[in-house]
Amino acid sequence: MARTAGSHSEITGPRVRTAALALFAQHGYAAVSMRQIAREVGVQAGALYNYTPDKQSLLFDLMRAHLEDLLAAHAPRDGSDPMAGLEHFTRFHIQFHAERPDEVFIAYMELRNLSPENFAEIEALRRRYEDRLETILRAGVEAGVFAVPDPKIATMAVIAMLTGVNTWFREGGRLSLAEVEQIYWDMVRKSVAI
Amino acid sequence: MARTAGSHSEITGPRVRTAALALFAQHGYAAVSMRQIAREVGVQAGALYNYTPDKQSLLFDLMRAHLEDLLAAHAPRDGSDPMAGLEHFTRFHIQFHAERPDEVFIAYMELRNLSPENFAEIEALRRRYEDRLETILRAGVEAGVFAVPDPKIATMAVIAMLTGVNTWFREGGRLSLAEVEQIYWDMVRKSVAI
DNA sequence: GTCTATAGACCGATAGAC
DNA sequence: GTCTATCGGTCTATAGAC
Numbered sequence: 001m002a003r004t005a006g007s008h009s010e011i012t013g014p015r016v017r018t019a020a021l022a023l024f025a026q027h028g029y030a031a032v033s034m035r036q037i038a039r040e041v042g043v044q045a046g047a048l049y050n051y052t053p054d055k056q057s058l059l060f061d062l063m064r065a066h067l068e069d070l071l072a073a074h075a076p077r078d079g080s081d082p083m084a085g086l087e088h089f090t091r092f093h094i095q096f097h098a099e100r101p102d103e104v105f106i107a108y109m110e111l112r113n114l115s116p117e118n119f120a121e122i123e124a125l126r127r128r129y130e131d132r133l134e135t136i137l138r139a140g141v142e143a144g145v146f147a148v149p150d151p152k153i154a155t156m157a158v159i160a161m162l163t164g165v166n167t168w169f170r171e172g173g174r175l176s177l178a179e180v181e182q183i184y185w186d187m188v189r190k191s192v193a194i
Numbered sequence: 195m196a197r198t199a200g201s202h203s204e205i206t207g208p209r210v211r212t213a214a215l216a217l218f219a220q221h222g223y224a225a226v227s228m229r230q231i232a233r234e235v236g237v238q239a240g241a242l243y244n245y246t247p248d249k250q251s252l253l254f255d256l257m258r259a260h261l262e263d264l265l266a267a268h269a270p271r272d273g274s275d276p277m278a279g280l281e282h283f284t285r286f287h288i289q290f291h292a293e294r295p296d297e298v299f300i301a302y303m304e305l306r307n308l309s310p311e312n313f314a315e316i317e318a319l320r321r322r323y324e325d326r327l328e329t330i331l332r333a334g335v336e337a338g339v340f341a342v343p344d345p346k347i348a349t350m351a352v353i354a355m356l357t358g359v360n361t362w363f364r365e366g367g368r369l370s371l372a373e374v375e376q377i378y379w380d381m382v383r384k385s386v387a388i
Numbered sequence: 389g390t391c392t393a394t395a396g397a398c399c400g401a402t403a404g405a406c
Numbered sequence: 407g408t409c410t411a412t413c414g415g416t417c418t419a420t421a422g423a424c
Contacts, residue, residue, distance in 0.1 A: 012407080028306060030225035034400060046402075047408050055400070109303055112222060153369070153377050156362055157355050164354025175347070183347050191385035206389085227417060241390050243419070391424075399416060406409075 015041045016051045020058045025102035029059050029113045059110060060118040066103040067125035070096060076132050082140030086192070089133055090185045093162045098177055104166050130155055137192065146192045158188055209235045210245045214252045219296035223253050223307045253304060254312040260297040261319035264290060270326050276334030280386070283327055284379045287356045292371055298360050324349055331386065340386045352382055 019040035023032045034055055038045040052058045074092050077085065097104050107122075114122060134155040140146030148154045162184060169180060213234035217226045228249060232239040246252045268286050271279065291298050301316075308316060328349040334340030342348045356378060363374060 026306070028222065028224050030222050031307070033398075035398085043407090044409060045400085046410080049401070050407060112220070113225070149380070150369070150377055153374065154381065156358060157378060157381055160358025160361070161351050161355040164350060164358075167354070168350050175344070180347065183344055184351060186343070187348065187351055187385040190387055191381040193384055228419085229417080237389090238391060239418085240392080240420075244389060249418070389424105391422100393421085393423105395418105395420080397417080400414100402413080403411085404409100405411105406407105 012041065012043065012047075013051045016048060017058070017062060021062055021102050021106065024059065024062070024110065025105045029055075029106075029110045056113075056115060056118070059106070060114060060122070062103070063107050063110070063114070063122050064125065066100065066107050067122065067129065070129055071125065074129070074132060076135070082136055082143055082145055083189075085136040086133075086140065086146075086188065087185055089136060090158075090162060090188045091181050093159070094165055094181050094184060095177070097163060097166050098169060101166055104163070108163070130159060133158060140192065145194070147194045148192050154192060158191070161188070206235065206237065206241075207245045210242055211252070211256060215256055215296050215300065218253065218256070218304065219299045223249075223300075223304045250307075250309060250312070253300075254308060254316070256297070257301050257304070257308070257316050258319065260294065260301050261316065261323065264323055265319065268323070268326060270329070276330055276337055276339055277383075279330040280327075280334065280340075280382065281379055283330060284352075284356060284382050285375050287353070288359055288375050288378060289371070291357060291360050292363060295360055298357070302357070324353060327352060334386065339388070341388045342386050348386060352385070355382070 016037065019037050020032075023036055023040065034048055035045045037058075038048050041048075052061070073096055074089070077088070080088075107126075111119060111122065134151050137146060137148050137151040137154055141148050141151065165180060165184065169175075169177070171177075175183075210231065213231050214226070217230055217234060228242055229239045231252075232242050235242075246255070267290055268283070271282070301320075305313060305316065328345050331340060331342050331345040331348055335342050335345065359374060359378065363369075363371070365371075369377075
């Protein structure tokens with residue numbers, strides 16, 4: 001929608017990020033121009049630079065916000081048993097990712113478009129999340145309830161399996177998310193079972 | 195390397211595809227220019243159009259060739275038992291994908307840069323490959339050796355888990371590919387076990 | 389088959405008026 | 407805070423000489 005001149009800083013800032021998120025997810029960071037983002041927001045291209053120093057920061061901020069949300073939303077519960085921790089992680093991961101397909105897509109697909117410094121920061125955040133699962137698996141091995149020869153590999157295998165839901169799951173399809181969750185939990189549980 | 199004028203059609207054609215593959219994998223299709231590809235090959239940009247009608251066809255041909263190689267390399271063995279079929283599929287998938295990281299990366303990451311017609315053709319090829327695994331899983335369920343409530347979902351879960359190897363595996367790392375193969379086969383086997 | 393040159397268009401980012 | 411205008415550069419694809 002076209003817009004006349006005026007002051008809208010509290011509205012326009014979030015709108016810029018929302019538009020960038022949708023466009024980056026659909027066409028890819030490199031294929032999206034600042035002019036396209038501006039058109040979606042309803043401002044001219046130059047006005048975007050009141051909200052971001054450059055295009056790269058726009059991508060970085062979206063990815064960082066997503067991973068910080070992820071870490072904040074998954075509160076690891078210390079002391080609880082590994083099996084309950086693994087079930088909680090599995091169901092949480094599927095739900096959280098299903099609610100944010102665009103953010104997830106960007107966080108996986110646009111890593112190569114980050115500057116080296118930004119890439120390092122994003123990878124560190126992702127690693128912190130992976131460590132949550134690795135910790136659960138190691139605790140389960142020590143407790144004798146999981147049979148996992150290499151917890152690091154098992155962590156990567158489980159996360160890849162769970163994140164894969166986003167490539168095919170669509171709301172209103174053959175299965176509800178709760179059904180999908182149950183099927184994946186059964187597979188995860190068995191895959192690390194004694 | 196710079197090149198003087200002359201006839202090199204049998205050499206240059208494959209070199210164009212090789213250069214495009216490496217550059218698309220590293221920087222992404224949208225971020226790579228025809229000039230970059232030409233520079234890598236050692237010709238001027240205009241000469242590329244002797245080998246491809248346009249940039250889109252270059253991407254499409256790389257993805258189609260990869261998926262046709264995949265289907266040709268995985269000969270399904272009819273009549274053999276489901277457990278052997280699943281182990282063969284698992285080990286084959288890991289090996290085949292580990293040998294072609296660039297092709298795999300492109301085939302997953304650049305789908306949105308295909309024209310609608312090309313996308314449909316690529317997706318049909320991928321679907322044919324997924325059907326191979328689904329057939330194995332259904333046979334195992336009928337034979338009573340697998341416990342899989344939804345073979346379609348289990349197919350997606352297993353393939354996502356196996357393809358995930360490519361995101362972290364590096365030759366010469368802590369584990370050999372044979373060790374990785376064994377760990378993943380154990381997890382796949384258990385995840386569909388009774 | 390490759391070259392040079394170029395068309396027609398788009399890009400990120402900035403300057404200065406309001 | 408947004409606008410218009412623009413700089414200096416990029417791009418895909420094509421034309422025509424050799």
